[in-house]
Amino acid sequence: MNEFLEQEEKIVEILKTVYDPEIPVNIYDLGLIYRIEAHDGNVEIDMTLTAPNCPMSDFITEDVKMKVEAIEGVKTVVVNLVFEPEWTRDKMSDEAKLELGLL
Numbered sequence: 001m002n003e004f005l006e007q008e009e010k011i012v013e014i015l016k017t018v019y020d021p022e023i024p025v026n027i028y029d030l031g032l033i034y035r036i037e038a039h040d041g042n043v044e045i046d047m048t049l050t051a052p053n054c055p056m057s058d059f060i061t062e063d064v065k066m067k068v069e070a071i072e073g074v075k076t077v078v079v080n081l082v083f084e085p086e087w088t089r090d091k092m093s094d095e096a097k098l099e100l101g102l103l
Helices: 005-013 057-071 094-100
Strands: 033-039 040-046 076-081
Touching: 005 033, 005 057, 040 094, 057 076, 076 094
Parallel strands: 040 076
Antiparallel strands: 033 040
């Protein structure tokens, strides 16, 4: 497996441990992660929130940054908060929809 895919898998695995405290589903399965780029230990993540005025935005983005920085081989992490495209329930995994009673 190439190094990029291996690192991306580790990043996804760690993102599945980050939760919005108000929702019992991790941010990855909620569909809040739009892009992960990893190159030479530098990671850039584009993510959104379920609502632009989410009161937990700082907590969530800092949790993402700290957890991804803890992965072996990661030197820097930049988390970009984006709101285009707008998040909808359609972005959620089936597991997340099931957990929230939407299936």
